[in-house]
Amino acid sequence: MTGGLTEPMIYDLTRQSLWVAVVISAPVLTVALVVGVVIGLFQALTSVQEMTLTFVPKAAAIVAVFWLSMGFMTTSLVAFFTDSLVPLISGD
Template sequence: MTEALIYDLTRQGLWVAVVISAPVLTVALVVGVVIGLFQALTSVQEMTLTFVPKAGAILAVFWLSMGFMTTTLVAFFTDALVPLIAGS
């Protein structure tokens, strides 16, 4: 296994991590901004108001995108890692 191959696998793994985490992080960002705007407009400064809806939205998106995440990870392992482990 050469250094170039290790770097390429690391790059591919990091890209898979970015693609998999993008839906959850995007929803967390959008919900956080919306709730922050709501708090600024209404002068409500409740700490749980930011946490509970954001956690619910993250869980919902995670549940909805689990199939996509699983498919992406399985494709990465079967296309990139398993051939290297098998020696082909």
């Protein structure tokens, strides 16, 4: 490939990068949202306003989902780098 990266190629690579970031972060952010809403509802219904009640379950759920989805995240990132970035770097 001669001439390096063109402007459309940079925009396409940026779009792909942002999409990969959204897909990879979706499981963790979704669980954080759901757990936060459930705990918020529980606090509103019971009038319990303990700060650790919001932090500890949310942190535990995020760590669990992160641990469960690490393989998916790694596979997605490796596929993105292998398919998109490495060919641009090597010039193939």
